[in-house]
Amino acid sequence: MTKQISEREIVLGILLEITKEGGYSHIVLRNTLEKYQYLDKKERAFITRVVEGTLEHLIEIDYIINQFSKVKVNKMKPVIRTIIRNSVYQIKYMDSVPNSAVCNEAVKLAEKKGFFQLKGFVNGVLRNIDRNVSNIQYPDKKNMVEYMSIKYSMPIWILEEWGKSYDFSVIERILQGFLEEKGTTIRCNLNKISKEELVEKLKKENVRVKEHAYLPYALEISGYNYLGDMESFREGDFQVQDISSMLVSEIADPKKEDYVIDVCSAPGGKALHMADKLGETGYVEARDLTDYKVSLIEDNIERSGMKNIRAVKQDALICDEESKEKADIVLADLPCSGLGVLGKKTDIKYKMTRETQQELKKLQRKILSVVQNYTKPGGTLVYSTCTINEEENIGNVRWFLKQYPQYQLVSVEDRLCDELKPSVKEGCLQLLPGIHNSDGFFIAKFRKD
Secondary structure, eight states: OOOSSOHHHHHHHHHHHHHTTOOOHHHHHHHHHHHTTTSOHHHHHHHHHHHHHHHHTHHHHHHHHHHHOSSOGGGSOHHHHHHHHHHHHHHHHOOSSOHHHHHHHHHHHHHHTTOGGGHHHHHHHHHHHHHHGGGOOOOOTTSHHHHHHHHTTOOHHHHHHHTTTSOHHHHHHHHHHHHSOOOEEEEEOTTTOOHHHHHHHHHHTTOEEEEOSSOTTEEEEESOSOGGGOHHHHTTSEEEOOHHHHHHHHHHOOOTTOEEEESSOTTOHHHHHHHHHTTTSSEEEEEESSHHHHHHHHHHHHHHTOSSEEEEEOOTTSOOGGGTTTEEEEEEEOOOOOTTOTTTSTTHHHHOOHHHHHHHHHHHHHHHHHHGGGEEEEEEEEEEESOOOGGGTHHHHHHHHHHOTTEEEEOSGGGSOTTTGGGEETTEEEEOBTTBSSOOEEEEEEEEO
């Protein structure tokens, strides 16, 4: 059967949906790959790499294009701009396709999309970049913020914010960490299968597996084509979950028969982990705001086979009177700027602003003000975010302790492996990409008197 659409045309469609229509990269990419399930492993890998790579390096790519094009990037038609952008990524960062072929395919795609009159423009810009790509002039390191912004495609305002908390050497390691290729981290569902049994099962499915140093039930997998094709995934033997997210439940340390409320749960990884830790005892209520988010949790619950967990639609900003002082553990992994997971959700850095970050900080405090009511005396509240901005993290911890003196901060150190213990500051854990083998993440633990 002749393919109706090429990989490059699929790439173009995905990038336009993200950059022009505001779609989120991980969602658009996942939905597209599910739509074209007939694609083979090599084609899916090409699409994923070009989409993610183009977004990761977008500021640098635009900087390069503007050096060699009379028409600047922001003046180009969206389709032409997108074709040139992902072609420049391939020229600079991919050796699997000859640069001449990249240029030719870009010209063909421009023509196919109805821009016959711009074929020469596309060809000229890309050929010029191809000839000079090894001689690109970057900003001088004397201005480290400008240099890192272009070199690592990070908006200047984010670098300025991080500069308040971290040295440039640390920031550069974080930026490098975002660009490192990593496998998929998974958590073994220990109530269903042992880690050793899961490893053997994965190997039989031709999946590469290695153990993660931070937790004994965590694994990194790679070399698979599509999760849905894996029997071990369909049967709920494991949950895709970053190690940083697993550490939330590890730090929460649930005991048999505990009642747990997870207030912003979707897609439910932490809630399912808590249910797994409780064995067949206790009860976990996984809450979120919308029917769609609740359905995501329900899908994961069904696949896992867990019986001691339920998904519930509940607005975290509205106090549930019936839940007051009922929970042994409250998990509050709250909406945040997401700047710790840029290695997986690369477009967040282009969507986030200083103003939005401030609004999110206010939202976090509003939610904490509500959900702190649910913890019973002697119970635990765990606050976490997937960002590395101090205002949303330790700043909120200090605020919370002043507002709610009935809560005491409990150091998370005793629940961590030796490798992570030096990263505990003021009793809280801040994980940094490039420094740690994880996403950027923050975890604080409180006990209610």
